Amino acid sequence: MSTSEDKKITILGAGLVGSLLSIYLSRRGYEVTMYERRPDMRKENISAGKSINLALSDRGWLGLQGVGIEAAIRKVAIPMNGRMMHSVKGDLTYQQYGEEGQSIYATSRGLLNCVMMDEAEKKGVKIVFNHRCTRVDMENAIASFESPEGAKDVKSRLIFSADGAFSAGRLALQLGADRFDYSQNYLKHGYKELLIPAGPSDSFKMEKHALHIWTRGGYMLIALPNMDGSFTCTLFFPFEGEESFASIKTEEDCNAFFKKNFPDALELMPDLAKQFFSNPTGALVTVKCFPWTYKDKLCLIGDAAHAIVPFYGQGMNCGFEDCTVLESLLEKYNEDWSKVLPAYQAARKPNSDAIADLAIMNFVEMRDLVGSKEFLLRKKIEARIHEKHPEKWLPLYSQVTFSAIPYSEALANGLRQDGIMKKVMALPGIEAKWDSAEVEKMILDQLV
Amino acid sequence: MSTSEDKKITILGAGLVGSLLSIYLSRRGYEVTMYERRPDMRKENISAGKSINLALSDRGWLGLQGVGIEAAIRKVAIPMNGRMMHSVKGDLTYQQYGEEGQSIYATSRGLLNCVMMDEAEKKGVKIVFNHRCTRVDMENAIASFESPEGAKDVKSRLIFSADGAFSAGRLALQLGADRFDYSQNYLKHGYKELLIPAGPSDSFKMEKHALHIWTRGGYMLIALPNMDGSFTCTLFFPFEGEESFASIKTEEDCNAFFKKNFPDALELMPDLAKQFFSNPTGALVTVKCFPWTYKDKLCLIGDAAHAIVPFYGQGMNCGFEDCTVLESLLEKYNEDWSKVLPAYQAARKPNSDAIADLAIMNFVEMRDLVGSKEFLLRKKIEARIHEKHPEKWLPLYSQVTFSAIPYSEALANGLRQDGIMKKVMALPGIEAKWDSAEVEKMILDQLV
Incomplete structure (x- = not known):
């Protein structure tokens, strides 16, 4: 294989994760081409598909910072510092998300995607639109496309499948890989x-x-x-x-x-x-699967590997973190893909499973609990303990949103905190003594 | 639609479940054609694919009796009355499966399949070999095939997909149906x-x-x-x-x-x-999915709908029970497919989920427990209670194997029995008093 062939990478899907990945790889000297099913949304007024508004949080920003496009994105994002709860009567209750100065950032999926494609092209990435991937030949790293110009086969060193919840690359793994575990649940x-x-x-x-x-x-x-x-x-x-x-x-x-x-x-x-x-x-679908890679020829990333429901606002953030982790492994293993890809999937799988479960759990919490008196009191107690003992107690929402603690650790910590807070909330008269030394000691004792 | 078109049914796969289904439908006057990927195993000496030996039990026999082919199958089946456990030293311990006269029947998948295809053809079913289904158009009930003679599209009233764990019909549902829940786990x-x-x-x-x-x-x-x-x-x-x-x-x-x-x-x-x-x-794969049907055009049956691991010996038996249930619903709803198919999937889904879980649980039991002293003692106590109070206690194995109790009920009963027997086995000195009135009373009291 010539050096040039060895550097040729195909990315399926020019969405958010594909675009960020393309920049990371391009910076390392790979010759990256992204194939996108839809037309160029920067030229035509089309729907960007899934249009749930997005909330960028710390993991997402880390991914953008890593390739220096944070500033460009800040321009299309609005900081949200807390949740505003609306009662049926129209009463409002405000709850700050984290500490002073911590925010999540509202942004439109379409707008964000346009900026990121611009940035990718600036870095030398080639984007080919109106190309639908019809088949992936994993063994030979050949992707086949249909487009207005006809059918085409593209061979490369490695294919990244960043083509979302209904991924063509993942379907190839399902149909062709040995013992591929897979689930899609609505x-x-x-x-x-x-x-x-x-x-x-x-x-x-x-x-x-x-x-x-x-x-x-x-x-x-x-x-x-x-x-x-x-x-x-x-x-x-x-x-x-x-x-x-x-x-x-x-x-x-x-x-x-x-x-x-x-x-x-x-x-x-x-x-x-x-x-x-x-x-x-x-x-609303949750997709889990494994393995995410086939030899050093095909690799799933983002929703293609782990589509999750949107209730923790982490779908894109998790996908961007995939890119950050991949980048750190490329560095660690000196771009030896036969080491990078197994390490990547081993590192990400438990964490993407955890955020998938957290997202489902947060749906129940948001639907049923947010706004209830008990929920507000619990948050108040947690905030107090966190303020007095920041090294011992970080609320789960902050672990997920305002940190890079692996999702799987956050989930484990969160379940532990949940067990402790259930006991605390069951204390007789907790409403009156929520900020007492007794409650504080009870919580700290259980943390040992 | 002419009467003849209205009676035309395509079955994908001429395996055990497809063959049995074809006979049930043919008896009702449907014009049934089965398309099989492999050559005719009765003429060529080929592997019948998955060749784990099979154990026919009560649900399977019920399915065969319903179309009067039980006698033909008895000729190729060997009754097994119990399990013979071999220790490392070669010591043998024998344990009867059920009551005197109750057996499961060993049979070769290939041999059984040959007899069943013979019976299907006798009943007027047409079997077409060497036809691989490449695509199912659910909306129009058209199945496309590749064969040595070329490509072919077949339109019918309704397609049954009895094509096993890697079903083409199920793939069509996965790719084309709204909100299709699916999992395959190895x-x-x-x-x-x-x-x-x-x-x-x-x-x-x-x-x-x-x-x-x-x-x-x-x-x-x-x-x-x-x-x-x-x-x-x-x-x-x-x-x-x-x-x-x-x-x-x-x-x-x-x-x-x-x-x-x-x-x-x-x-x-x-x-x-x-x-x-x-x-x-x-x-070894477990497949779960839902829905199993698309309008009144496509219906999954057998492993295509619910592939399970073989540790309860129920894969084929469950598939045959699908046929029995479908037949009873055809009778009940006077062959109105728009009522039959929704009722069929609603009736079978919880039961196929239950036997899938039971099969996994039995793997653990067989691997780790069968042959241990505690396991043998527990079986002895259960057998005694069953003998004295047959209306109150039927061991789980017998519910699954020697009855037509819905699998989901058997699972629920089994979990309840398990809870009771755990307490009994924890009694100090249980080895000495296993057949005492005290133990018997303890068990009966918990059943109330």
Whole structure:
């Protein structure tokens, strides 16, 4: 193999993770070509596919910093410092996410993707659009594509499959690899996006620097701010049942449902019912699989390896962390792919499993608990213990969002904290003595 | 649609479940064609694929009785009345499976399949060989095939996918159905078949009417009798690790391993090491998915819907029970497929999930417990309670093997019995008082 062939890498998918990966590899001298199924979204006004608004947090920023494109992204991101909970009556309760100065950052998937493709091209990455991958020949690292110009086979040193939850590379592993463990599991809830338009002069009609949440037990609505003063809401709602997408059949049903459950949001969306019936309903899937690699010829990354539900806001962040870890292993093993890829999948698999489970757990917490008195009290106790003993107690949300602690450790720590806090919350009269020395000692004793 | 088109049914796969299903449908006047990937095994001497010897039990016989082919199958089946456990020293311990007269029946997958295809053809079923299904168009019930004669599309009223663990019909659901839940999970153990040849004049070198088991903790060997006096052994063994397929590299390694762990079996297999290296190593997968149907156009059945590991001997029996249940629903709903198929998948899914879990649990039990003193004592206590109170206590093995109690109920009953027996086995001095009135009362009290 000539040096040039040895440096040729194909990436399937020019989404967020593919774009970041392409920059990391390009900086190391690889000749990287990304093949994207859709047209160039920078030129045509198209949907970027999954359009749930994203929240960039620490792991995501680390990935961007590693290739020096953090500043470019900051320009299209709005810091959110806490969650704003909306009661049925319209009462607001605000809860800071972390410490002073810690934020997650709302950004539009489409906008972010455009900036990242620009950055990738600046670094020498070639992006080929309108190319749908129809087959991956793992043994020979050949990807086949269909495009308006016809069919094409591309051979390279190594194929990265960054093509999302319905990955062509993963399908090749499923059909061709020995003993490939695989699962795809859907929630009974789907989602629908709805827009709260900007106020006069692009003003924000709700608090700009917060993630808004309306929790209602079996379902919930959230809203994230956009750069133009609007908010993108997402309704997470059962597909079937008494209150469900299936049960809302007319504009009247829709308005009545929102009036009853989300009256303050309804007021901000005059054309709600129209949006409800013209916008698509999306499904929410968790994908787990293993192995992620075939010899040193094919490697899954991002959602292709581990699609997760969006309730911890970590899908993209986890994918970016895949890139950071891969980069550190390329350094450690001097770009010997036969060592890098096994180490990469061994390092990432337990952590992507953990964030998948955390995301499902957080769905239940957000839907059912956020906003309840007990939940607020528990958060208050945890915040106090953290403030007094920051080295002993970091709330789970902060471990996941504002640290690079491996997700699997965060999950284990979180389960342990959960056990401790359950005992604390069961103490008689906890409401009155939540900030007492007794409670503090009880918690610390259990941490030993 | 003309009456004739309305009666045209395609079955993918002419294996055991496809063949039985074809007879049930043919008897109802459907025009059934089965397409089989392999050549006709009745004419050519080929492997029938997965060749683990099978054990027919009550659910399987029920399926065969329903179409009147029980007698034909009895001729190729050997009753096994209990398990014969072999210690390292060669000591034998025999344990009857159920009551007097209850047996499971050893049969060769290939032989059984040949008889069943004969019976299907007698009933008017058409079988087309050497046709590999390349694609299923669910919306239009069109199956595409590749064969030595070229490519072909076949349209019918309804396609049954009885094409096993790597089903083409299931792949169509995975790629095309909304919110298709799917998992395939492999055990860390694989299997290898080994033959104990017959003795002089086709005599059996071990007890004929038993399933032989050599349990050794992390792995095990089993043997089932064949019609010709031989036994087919199956070694269940880890793929990787200190004692594993990977660690046995030479004929010396192989002989040394068997001499240490299975000396009495080694004596009966003079050519063991040759067999070990020429026979393939198989993998063991559990497949779960849902839904099993697409409109009234496609329906999964047997392993295609629910591949399970072989440790409860129920894979084929469960697939035959699919056919029995489908037949009863065809009767109940007067062949209205739009009612039959949803009822079929709703009835079978919880039961196939249960037997999948039971099969995994039985692997652990067989590997680690069978033959231990505690296990034998527990079985003795259960047998005594069953004998005295047959209406109150039916051992789990009998519920699964010698009854048609839904697998999901058997699993629930079994877990309950397990909880009771754990307490009983923890009684001080249980060895001495196992048949006492005290123990009997303790068990009965917990059943209330």
